[in-house]
Amino acid sequence: MYEQFKARAEGVGAEVYRFKDREGALAFILPFLHEEGGAAPPHSCAVWAESPFLEGLDREPLREVAGIRFEVSREAAAAARVGITQAEWALADTGTLVQDQTAVEQRLASSLTDIHIALLPTGNIIPDKIALLSKIDPRASRYIAFITGPSRTADIERVLTIGVHGPERLVIVCVDDMGGPAR
Amino acid sequence: MKKEFRESIGRAVGNATLTGALGKFSEAYKVNRAKAYEGIDFEALRSTIAERKSHAAANLELLAETFANNAEALGAKVFRTNDPEQVKEYILKVAQAHDVKSVVKSKSMATEEIHLNAFLEKAGIAVGETDLGEWIIQLAGQKPSHMVMPAIHMTKEEVADLFSKEVDERIENDIPRLVKVARKELRAKFLKADMGISGANIAVAETGSLVLVTNEGNARLVTTLPKVHVALVGIEKLVERFDDIVPILTALPRSATAQLLTSYVSIISGPTPTTDGALKDLHIVLMDNRRSEMANDPKFKQALQCIRCGSCLNVCPIFRLVGGHVFGSIYTGGIGTILTAWFEELHNSEDIQGLCIQCGNCKEICPGKLDIPEMIMEIRRRLVMEKGQPLAQKAIFGIVNNRALFHGMLRAASIAGKPFNSGGFIRHLPLFLSDLTDGRSLPAIAAEPFRDRFPTIQQPADCRETAVFFAGCLIDFAYPEMGEALVRIMNRAGIRVVFPEAQTCCGAPARYSGAYEVAGQNAMDNIQALLADQAEYVVSACPTCTVALAHEFGDTLESLGHREWLPQATALAEKTVDFSTLVKRLVDAGRLTLKEGQQLGALTYHDSCHLKRTLRATEPPRELLRAAGYEVKEMFECDMCCGMGGSYSMKLPELSAPILQRKLHNIKETGAPVVAMDCPGCVMQIRGGFDQDRADVKVKHTVELLAERLES
Ligand code: SF4
Numbered sequence: 001m002y003e004q005f006k007a008r009a010e011g012v013g014a015e016v017y018r019f020k021d022r023e024g025a026l027a028f029i030l031p032f033l034h035e036e037g038g039a040a041p042p043h044s045c046a047v048w049a050e051s052p053f054l055e056g057l058d059r060e061p062l063r064e065v066a067g068i069r070f071e072v073s074r075e076a077a078a079a080a081r082v083g084i085t086q087a088e089w090a091l092a093d094t095g096t097l098v099q100d101q102t103a104v105e106q107r108l109a110s111s112l113t114d115i116h117i118a119l120l121p122t123g124n125i126i127p128d129k130i131a132l133l134s135k136i137d138p139r140a141s142r143y144i145a146f147i148t149g150p151s152r153t154a155d156i157e158r159v160l161t162i163g164v165h166g167p168e169r170l171v172i173v174c175v176d177d178m179g180g181p182a183r
Numbered sequence: 184m185k186k187e188f189r190e191s192i193g194r195a196v197g198n199a200t201l202t203g204a205l206g207k208f209s210e211a212y213k214v215n216r217a218k219a220y221e222g223i224d225f226e227a228l229r230s231t232i233a234e235r236k237s238h239a240a241a242n243l244e245l246l247a248e249t250f251a252n253n254a255e256a257l258g259a260k261v262f263r264t265n266d267p268e269q270v271k272e273y274i275l276k277v278a279q280a281h282d283v284k285s286v287v288k289s290k291s292m293a294t295e296e297i298h299l300n301a302f303l304e305k306a307g308i309a310v311g312e313t314d315l316g317e318w319i320i321q322l323a324g325q326k327p328s329h330m331v332m333p334a335i336h337m338t339k340e341e342v343a344d345l346f347s348k349e350v351d352e353r354i355e356n357d358i359p360r361l362v363k364v365a366r367k368e369l370r371a372k373f374l375k376a377d378m379g380i381s382g383a384n385i386a387v388a389e390t391g392s393l394v395l396v397t398n399e400g401n402a403r404l405v406t407t408l409p410k411v412h413v414a415l416v417g418i419e420k421l422v423e424r425f426d427d428i429v430p431i432l433t434a435l436p437r438s439a440t441a442q443l444l445t446s447y448v449s450i451i452s453g454p455t456p457t458t459d460g461a462l463k464d465l466h467i468v469l470m471d472n473r474r475s476e477m478a479n480d481p482k483f484k485q486a487l488q489c490i491r492c493g494s495c496l497n498v499c500p501i502f503r504l505v506g507g508h509v510f511g512s513i514y515t516g517g518i519g520t521i522l523t524a525w526f527e528e529l530h531n532s533e534d535i536q537g538l539c540i541q542c543g544n545c546k547e548i549c550p551g552k553l554d555i556p557e558m559i560m561e562i563r564r565r566l567v568m569e570k571g572q573p574l575a576q577k578a579i580f581g582i583v584n585n586r587a588l589f590h591g592m593l594r595a596a597s598i599a600g601k602p603f604n605s606g607g608f609i610r611h612l613p614l615f616l617s618d619l620t621d622g623r624s625l626p627a628i629a630a631e632p633f634r635d636r637f638p639t640i641q642q643p644a645d646c647r648e649t650a651v652f653f654a655g656c657l658i659d660f661a662y663p664e665m666g667e668a669l670v671r672i673m674n675r676a677g678i679r680v681v682f683p684e685a686q687t688c689c690g691a692p693a694r695y696s697g698a699y700e701v702a703g704q705n706a707m708d709n710i711q712a713l714l715a716d717q718a719e720y721v722v723s724a725c726p727t728c729t730v731a732l733a734h735e736f737g738d739t740l741e742s743l744g745h746r747e748w749l750p751q752a753t754a755l756a757e758k759t760v761d762f763s764t765l766v767k768r769l770v771d772a773g774r775l776t777l778k779e780g781q782q783l784g785a786l787t788y789h790d791s792c793h794l795k796r797t798l799r800a801t802e803p804p805r806e807l808l809r810a811a812g813y814e815v816k817e818m819f820e821c822d823m824c825c826g827m828g829g830s831y832s833m834k835l836p837e838l839s840a841p842i843l844q845r846k847l848h849n850i851k852e853t854g855a856p857v858v859a860m861d862c863p864g865c866v867m868q869i870r871g872g873f874d875q876d877r878a879d880v881k882v883k884h885t886v887e888l889l890a891e892r893l894e895s
């Protein structure tokens with residue numbers, strides 16, 4: 001399932017990585033932020049919206065490393081180079097992430113930034129939309145977002161161009177063991 | 184046809200940027216779409232969509248009410264109206280109540296349908312389109328030229344000029360750079376907008392949810408950043424259940440842009456928190472604007488199954504030549520013609536309905552299973568009913584309706600045509616075959632029509648079956664040798680051919696012009712003539728005639744209220760078969776044998792529209808020609824219309840000619856010295872084209888090629 005998801009997601013321009021646990025993922029994310037966050041202002045910070053990944057994690061050292069903000073305001077998100085959110089599900093047949101983004105911070109972090117890092121519990125990759133139907137409920141989740149690759153357009157001379165209004169890069173970080181029960 | 188309309192066609196066809204972009208796009212689209220649908224049973228998928236959407240269309244009132252209740256229970260405000268004026272006033276009221284100065288919009292056809300932007304701007308509210316293509320169009324002060332790619336008619340140079348003016352700085356013609364400029368400019372607008380306006384691709388009654396599908400991510404910002412969100416939803420977007428979104432989301436991106444899924448799909452159910460913690464003010468406007476009326480019309484209710492994917496435009500031979508602007512309205516192409524006739528008024532479709540050549544390409548790929556050509560014919564019929572036929576047409580059909588006079592004139596034409604005869608072609612044909620021969624010669628009327636030759640044909644006495652031959656005007660009066668070849672083949676299979684003298688025009692020209700009375704008279708005359716003899720088959724070598732006999736007589740007569748004719752129309756339909764299908768059956772049954780071991784070289788095959796898409800006979804002629812010893816080398820777009828379309832080539836030669844040129848080019852590219860086809864109309868078009876083009880390609884009806892190859 002993971003292989004199909006990775007192939008389909010990469011097929012539409014996403015970058016897909018897989019790590020055993022949170023430590024492994026952090027060892028990838030922090031240098032990534034360091035590098036991207038080193039860019040000139042105003043895009044010098046990252047926003048990390050509330051995620052199960054962060055539960056029980058000591059955030060203080062994170063702030064030091066990359067100047068991450070965990071309070072996601074419009075201004076912070078608009079100024080951030082990178083936004084991090086956590087998707088609940090992924091669809092293998094189309095390479096799609098699915099996330100309940102009812103909380104506005106989740107949308108800001110994943111739509112205003114240049115780069116969206118999406119965390120994903122590897123075990124939550126499911127085959128397709130049909131399999132998803134029993135897992136989402138629009139009555140409980142007011143804003144369900146499907147994200148498939150970076151923002152794109154072909155509106156000028158039909159030339160595919162990445163990064164119009166949404167992120168120009170989508171980096172998917174799959175984590176096999178999120179610590180604690182998988183959602 | 185109005186003069187301005189004709190001129191707009193000329194401008195569009197002459198616009199190399201437009202036709203180049205659309206042409207390349209449509210060629211690439213076909214390949215990419217096929218790839219996107221790999222592993223998917225498209226027929227099953229579209230049957231599901233058609234079934235769910237038609238169920239919704241049949242229950243619009245109930246669904247709208249359920250939707251409204253459910254969305255309101257979640258905290259949305261729902262406003263329902265049939266009247267576009269009320270929609271605009273409602274939205275303005277909401278805007279004024281929130282002291283809205285600026286609005287950001289994501290792409291919504293419904294808002295364009297009612298010209299919402301202009302209305303709000305007049306009230307002093309700035310409206311910004313945020314879909315890149317729509318924004319370009321807005322800056323240029325134009326209308327979108329394509330449902331999915333609104334600015335496909337513009338070059339990057341033109342876009343750079345527009346952007347430079349907008350940001351007051353010279354911007355280069357580099358596409359990624361232009362996109363960056365748009366991102367920056369529009370980002371500022373997003374952040375300061377007080378209201379977001381969107382449409383919806385689906386509205387789910389069961390859960391009160393809106394589903395928005397985009398690639399750029401603008402809909403996410405439109406629905407997230409401003410405090411107020413207004414969604415304008417045409418009620419045809421309603422589906423009953425939440426799981427109905429699955430088939431639509433499976434088909435829409437694949438059909439629209441050949442993607443497995445668009446970058447973003449947002450499912451919004453009720454208001455969500457805004458950045459200052461309060462709940463968003465969410466207004467959903469359910470607009471009818473004659474959609475319910477459409478749902479109650481037996482001929483047009485299927486139009487509500489449309490999911491607005493735009494794929495019918497991408498495969499349309501006419502659309503790819505003219506683009507969207509000639510349609511003069513928001514909705515373009517074949518589907519646009521239908522929507523314009525309803526959402527504006529029937530009269531507004533008068534010119535544009537004539538653009539459809541009835542090739543059926545759109546019907547094949549429509550994920551909502553709409554029969555666009557059929558609905559366009561119905562528009563023609565209603566226009567003729569309302570306004571009567573144009574005078575010239577009336578005169579022609581007056582003649583076609585009188586068999587003796589019609590045939591008399593065709594005979595006379597063979598004499599009148601003589602002085603211009605050169606190698607079987609004349610430059611001018613009298614009568615309704617007019618003198619517009621742009622890029623194509625027309626055949627001479629035969630000196631001796633098939634009906635005069637038939638009695639002299641010696642047929643074997645010991646035939647065990649009988650076939651009634653329906654020649655059709657072209658074989659009868661222009662290509663009698665095709666008829667003779669058919670008789671030879673039938674005889675060889677032990678079938679005696681009868682040719683009822685009283686047969687007349689199949690009525691297709693009249694029907695396709697909306698002149699149903701004339702078509703009905705033709706149908707009755709032919710039913711009588713063709714059922715008079717006892718016969719196992721009624722065979723025709725013209726697919727248009729075969730379709731008339733097998734599929735249209737009943738419909739024409741029924742729509743005229745002549746129900747008493749229906750049993751006979753059905754009896755005729757059941758016996759009717761096209762030439763290649765019948766011959767293939769006879770060969771398979773061992774009743775006909777083609778000479779074995781022949782090496783006849785390469786040949787390419789052109790699929791005629793009616794044969795392929797209504798009669799569904801693509802393989803029989805190919806298999807027969809292969810069995811005869813030809814190597815079939817497929818041409819690019821073998822099933823694309825040749826531009827003939829009956830009288831279409833006379834009415835709109837400026838469109839027919841480039842379509843023909845493309846066909847000739849594709850034929851020549853194969854290098855095959857022969858092109859075969861099953862339709863005398865296509866033979867007339869393509870032979871005439873090669874006659875002027877002077878390329879050495881033989882254009883043959885399958886019947887002629889096979890008649891030479893029979894084992895005695
Ligand atoms: S008519 Fe069919 S093909 Fe055309 S836009 Fe509608 S659904 Fe798509």
Ligand code: SF4
Nearest residue numbers: 499517539540542543
């Ligand atoms: S039938 Fe052919 S010409 Fe008419 S709208 Fe459909 S694709 Fe276009």
